[in-house]
Amino acid sequence: MSDLQNQLHDDVHDQLSRRTFLGQTSAGLGTIALASLLNPTGLFDASAPADGPVIGKPHFPPKVKRVIYLFQSGAPSQLELFDYKPKLEAMWGQDLPESVRKGQRLTGMTAGQSRFPLAASRYKFAQYGPGQMWLSELLPHTQRIVGDLTFIRSMHTEAINHDPAITFFQTGSQQAGRPSFGSWVSYGLGSDNQNMPAFVVLLSKGRNGDQPLYAKLWSNGFLPSVHQGVVFRSGPDPVYYLNNPPGIDKTSRRRMLDYLGKLHQAQYKHVLDPEINSRMAQYEMAYRMQTSVPETMSLSKEPDYIFDMYGPESRKPGTFAANCLLARKLIEKDVKFVQLYHQGWDQHNNLPNDVKIQAKSVDQASAALVLDLKQRGLLDDTLVIWGGEFGRGCYSQGKLTHDDYGRDHHPRAFTVWMAGAGVKKGLVYGQTDEFGYNVVKDPVHVHDFQATVLHLMGIDHEKLTFKSQGRRYRLTDVHGKVVKPLLA
Template sequence: MDSIKPIDLIKRREFLRQGTLGIGSLALSHLMTREIQASGRHHRPRAKNVIFLHMVGGPSQMDTFDPKPALDKWDGRSLPNELTRGQKFAFITPQARVIKSPYAFKPRGASGIVMSELFPNLANIADDITVIRSMRTNEINHGSGELFFHTGHGRMGRPSFGAWTAYGLGTENRDLPAYIVLKDGPTAAGTSVWSNGFLSSRHQGVEFRKGRQPIHFLDSPEFTSMEERREVVDAIKRLNGKALERYRDPEIATRISQYELAFRMQTSVPDLVDIDREPEHILKMYGLRDGRGKESGSQFARNCLLARRLVEKGVRFVQIFAKGWDHHAEIYNALPKSARTVDRACAGLIQDLKQRGLLEETLVIWGGEFGRTPMVQEHNAGTGEKTAPGRDHHKECFSIWMAGGGIKRGFTYGSTDEFGFGVTENEVHVHDFHATCLHLLGIDHEQLTYRHQGRDYRLTDVHGHVVRDIIS
């Protein structure tokens, strides 16, 4: 008589764990394959890197790059009803009176790009940039406007432009993140504007703080050698490896790679952020030394110089945020100060990239989340008290400029009406802007997708077209 072999009983939890290992392995394999497929370009790129200079708050287009002499005639009067009817404003009414711009405009450089007197240094590199006067966005408030400008969506949860770029192209330097964020003040939407969203967290922006310690715990603890630090990282790696083998969670693999990157950054970052080692003439170029050789300049200027050093080392995407462009009141006092903070550093960045042969492969972008109204805001939105004149938010049109990375030189694109209220020719929606930037990086915006919650997502959602007229 055959003996009955005992059955090895296992607990329900263990059965489920073992039964799902195969599914987990397949899922992990699928995710990794998708990452590999996303990496690479769809056509020959014009740019390898991006430096995105975001003026937080939204610069006034009619005071900077889009002159409107008609405002002189309409100063103190309301705009025609047919223009403002049905339009949304953040803090003013459609009947708010027009205010003219007090700043002189004139053609700059051989190309004749017209810009205001607020940017005397930028005027010197006018022949290297393209000004787009016909930008348009969907959002009228700062938080949602920043999100839309960087993620293509006005709500939190989507990957940023920099994260999509890192996902699509990766980094050229294994010792540094693909996406680095520098700022001199807060953003309205917080860290969501450099978020990875639903992409792997390895693609989120890494914020560098100011100073010689841009990242917490960059130095080893006192009396701890690099060899001992290496042993700790290896031990954590083994533990995470066991967790990855058990749970098959791709974020554990990301954690392993990020620990390794953090260890390598202990040696790669300190020298990189020490910009005072730059030659004196370079520091002066960015406004970081005055005529007597003494230290001067703003944190924004230091960030611009650091951005050049980062792209020089192969960082794919550098995001710089500059505070102080939300001029609801006292615009005639505040705007010149904001312009002075960035003018010399922006010009120095373009000149420095150009002399090193980096401008041809680096796409530089300057702009804010929206523009400002031609009408005055003269009351505090919270208290209702009378204030010195300012301008309200405006989403229907605003100006940006771009340089390098396949962009035409000395070119002005798009037009707005006589008041600077709406686009009349060659509208460039934010989705079109994103599609064009990705195209310059060698990426087809319709093919750079990620499967999430049952559908394919992309930076441009279901919109966007490449603005080929601004490409050289």
């Protein structure tokens, strides 16, 4: 045999050896990858490296096991609801002093105004609870739970328009493409119930014509797709494509999934793409959800006093009240992150009338959720969050009368409240100036807020990372700190 023939023989032998090795091991690796997606806690223990992703185990003992985030899309006016400013009453109609604004940028909707007339809220405020916290008359039910709430009055963000601002709160970036808050939690902590997703999304609308919501807000981004939010809808088909097609029974679907799994594993051997296993994990989850979801979504067994607590709209599927009740049922099934979006807060004009309608649509159910969790002992390890993407300005957008005015976007100072595990009750943190325009004490940035919530769930926000395109990403991007005075 010539030297050339010997060399070709050796090359072919090496290729066959590599092919044999990959053929024998890829199936095993694929099985392990699929098992880790179906049961993320089964492959990791407390000895996992501290500087890596959590993957099923917190970095330290958590105070919060589950989160319900009541996101008020469109930006509720803190000046009508939470942040009482008598100075605005005293200076009604006068221009906002330039020394307060300091040339800060405005949206295109008010940047061209020649005047910025100050507008006080039409609604009365009073103090409630042991901490004598100010609340608007628009929130009579929230007044009942004020002693259980933690108010952050010094939230601020760089985003000045709705889409980037909501995306910032939900993904840690103003640009689309990053994983959502709930996806990071799913990736970091896995699931406690293999028959339900770790991250569920509920949608409701207070009035028509408001800012739209997009799937990017609950997207998995560059994380495996098994971590994306699953939207539960009202109606007979709460999750798209969950039910079997006509003529297909459960046994047939099981057989189909088994054969589909074999095809996926065969494909995985060739391309070694972990997303193949992630897709198969989603199919398997959908199969298990056929039993668990209808039971969870049904409100038929809820007693009348629960519906009375949440309000009359709780009997109407798809409303904010009904979704608050569903959120409680979901965390009872150990869903880790329930994201409830409620639209209708974008009030650039006719604010006095519209904010009253919008507040009424959420006040009773929000308070009922906290009380319901508390009476069941679930508030001891559940965190409820209420707030929007930014606040509203102290001057009127356009015309100003005592019966009609509007407020433009205001990212520099707004209010969010929390209730439940790990946070101090009856606390007001942060302070704005007498116009409600700038934060003057204890500012809390969006990334600080995200870092604090992750901390309560036992996660070090600087260590929960994922490498994509050569860079390690995290929810809090490159900054953010835990706001320790909020912690109980």
